[in-house]
Amino acid sequence: MMTNFFQERDGTLYVEEVALPEIAERFGTPCYVYSRAALTATAKEFHAALNGTVDLICYAVKANGNLAILNLLARLGYGFDIVSGGELARVLAAGGDPAKTVFSGVGKTVAEMEAALDAGILCFNVESTAEMKVLAATAARLGKIAPVSFRVNPDVDAKTHPYISTGLKENKFGVPFDEARTLYRQAAALPSLRVVGINMHIGSQITEIAPYREAAGKMLQLVRALETDGIVLEHIDVGGGLGVRYRDEQPIPLTAFAQMLREVFAGRSERLLMEPGRRMVAEAGALLTRVLYLKPGATRNFAIVDAAMTELMRPVLYQAWHPVWAVTKNAPDGEKCWDIVGSVCESSDFLAQARPLALREGDLLAVGAAGAYGMAMSSNYNARPRVCEVMVDGNEITMIRAREEVKKLWETEQILSK
Ligand SMILES: *Cc1c(COP(=O)(O)O)cnc(C)c1O
Secondary structure, three states, rough: OOOOEEEEOEEEEEOOOEEHHHHHHHOOOOOOEEEHHHHHHHHHHHHHHHOOOOOEEEEEEOOOOOOOOOOHHHHHHOEEEOOOOHHHHHHHHOOOEEEEEEOOOOOOHHHHHHHHHHHHHOOEOOOOHHHHHHHHEEEEEEEOOEEEEEEEEEOOOOOOHHHHHHOOOOOOOOOOOHHHHHHHHHHOOOOEEEEEEOOOOOEEEEEEHHHHHHHHHHHHHHHHHHHOOOOOOOOEOOOOOOOOOOOOOOOOHHHHHHHHHHHHHOOOOOOEEEEEOHHHHHHHHHEEEEEEEEEEEOOEEEEEOOOOOOOOOOHHHHHHOOOOEEEOOOOOOOOOOEEEEEEOOEEEEOEEEEEEOOOOOOOEEEOOOOOOOOOHHHHOOHOOOOEEEEEEEEEEEEEEOOOOOHHHHHHHOOOOOO
């Protein structure tokens, strides 16, 4: 399935008004290509659907932290969900508002806490008693008061891939539901902490609304119990995890998600927050790659391309399925079933398997729905420099990240003197 922003015209794939072969020619391959119109449309769709229900949408930076993307979202009024000091620095560099930024993650270091306290973030999403104590001590030492929310683990099954499920008891994330109330009481008694919220994040690529409803309902029970303890919260953060269509999944309509929140939290006065990542950016991006060699065989046909697991790890990491589009259509009579593989020295290095395509060496392919957790998870394994990223806006093309130079890979390394 192609989207409105990646479309075929006269046998060639376009992003907005730009033909993908033009991008390959100017910037080389592999290359990430994003559609500004797609990003903006999604950002506005979120606002339209959630307006009046969710007060602040904090984009999860880890899905795609390119400064251009963060800056576009900041300009549209978005806040941010960060999981490291590096992401905080990115948000600040992109012109994001720290007062709209929440800090998630199970292992915040003291240095990261200090940076976030200095920046004046909206809230620390605390995930354990141990972390709460370190945060309280750090804030006290700096003479500051840290705003905190606890990430509660509601123990619901988000019905997604086990590697991206986070809201089950056995996952490392969040504080156990039945310990949360005690933790809140302890936090409320610490003068360097200000209890401001509660949050959850039950997993990723979720396409059913029931787990959200169940988890939100459990969170609400806890909010009520806290009220009886005299702890009144300013916000409730329902996390991220909204799924997208890679193949045939049916994403949750944002209007239905908003409706569910209105039903669960009817009559509550806390502000609602959410932390979408994937849904904001996935379908706005594609990975452009060129076929190097065709290697048909007895059991499998391999199309070896110049992108690999280093550029897009999701297929290898989660057995994820991404659409693969031929950028220029060949006559269909040569169609075969191809495994699209990279040149990294791992048998698991593939981008797609068993795809019916008519391919020739030198052809361009586009791996679709690659805007989220694509570039963000890329690596230098096999001494592969990280690829460039370009943003298309109508017929304008802007390089938003240059291709990494090979010599930069060892810039910080040192040969022993003897
Ligand atoms: C990863 C993450 C998100 C975003 O998840 P998506 O599935 O990309 O929407 C939101 N909140 C937290 C705490 C996360 O770790």
